Each structure stands twice: as C-alpha cells, then as structure tokens.
Amino acid sequence: MIYKGIFFFVLITVFTxxxxxxxEKNKELISKDSLDLSxxxxxxxxxxxxxxxxxxxxxxxxxxxxxxxxxALMDQxxxxxxxxxxxxxxxxxxDKEGKMKIKNIESSDLxxxxxxxxxxxLQKVVENISQLRPxxxxxxxxxxxxxxxxxxxxxx
Numbered sequence: 682m683i684y685k686g687i688f689f690f691v692l693i694t695v696f697t698x699x700x701x702x703x704x705e706k707n708k709e710l711i712s713k714d715s716l717d718l719s720x721x722x723x724x725x726x727x728x729x730x731x732x733x734x735x736x737x738x739x740x741x742x743x744x745x746x747x748x749x750x751x752x753a754l755m756d757q758x759x760x761x762x763x764x765x766x767x768x769x770x771x772x773x774x775x776d777k778e779g780k781m782k783i784k785n786i787e788s789s790d791l792x793x794x795x796x797x798x799x800x801x802x803l804q805k806v807v808e809n810i811s812q813l814r815p816x817x818x819x820x821x822x823x824x825x826x827x828x829x830x831x832x833x834x835x836x837x
Contacts, residue, residue: 720818721816721817721818721823721825722816722817722818722819722820723735723738723816723817724739724742724816724825725742725775725779725813725814725816725825725827726738726741726742726813726814727741727742727745727811727813727814728811728814729741729745730742730745731814746827746829747829749806749810750771750806750829751831753805753806753809754802754806754831757802757805757806759799759802759833759835760835761795761796761835762795763795763835764835764836765791765792765795765796765833765834765835766832766833766834767788767789767791767792767832767833768830768831768832768833769786769787769789769792769799769830769831769833770786770787770788770828770829770830770831771783771785771786771787771828771829771830771831772784772785772786772787772826772827772828772829773826773827773828773829774824774825774826774827775813775815775816775824775825775826775827776815776824777815777822777823777824778815778822779812779814779815780812780813781807781810781813782807783800783803783804783807784826786800786803792833795835796833799833
C-alpha cells in the first residue's frame, strides 16, 4: 500500500513538472514569435515608390506626402485675419488596405481660431490622395501611423 502511495506521488510530480516545462517553452516561443508592430519591414508606398528599397522607399514616401499636401494646400483658398506662421502636425493612419485617414490634427489655439476650416480642408486633401501600398511586417500587411508636420503661413 505504501508503494502505491509513493508511486502515485512520483507520477503526479512527473506530470506536473512536465506541464510546467512545456508552459515555459510555449511562453518563450510566443515571445519570440510576437510581432513588434512599432517597426515595420516595409513602409507604406505610393505607386512610384514601390520599386525602391528600404530607406529610399521611405524617403520617397515622405517626399511624396509633403509634396501632395503642399500642392493641395496651395490650391486651397486659406485666409486669416492675422498673419500666421505656425506648424501643425497631422497624425495619419494608413490601414492594412492602404487607405489613409486623419486620426488627429495637433495645432495651436491660434491656428484653430484663425483657420476654423483647416480640418475640413485637410480632410479633402486626404480623400484626394491615391491609394497607397500598406506597410508590411514579415510579409503581413499592417496598419501604421504617420506624423506629418505642415507649416502654415498666411499674410493679411
């Protein structure tokens, strides 16, 4: 009877320790396989930037974004009663399908009071930008966030 008790105790100990070892290995695998979505393998790209590699593709993307926003804003009739020279930051989201939308616009109270329609103007600019190729991480399309500083200069 004592041998059965000892055998049962050893059996439970073996099964319990194997499960703990298995859980620890699974946790290691999960942490190694987790995607760090704060860094992407390939940044979003406009059609004209797709064939470029890494840093050149990112530079092309940023230059195109600046150019498209600058051109679109220059075409808009923006006027203010006061002269302005302010920088706003447009926080953009580029989703897994390559569609862009404005998440937030960071601006001073002066800009908000002097240019109350700036949000709708920027929204129209985003709507008119062509579809992008989304960013990827390990071949998986991912949503990314992009901050675009825009300098607003008006003269009365």
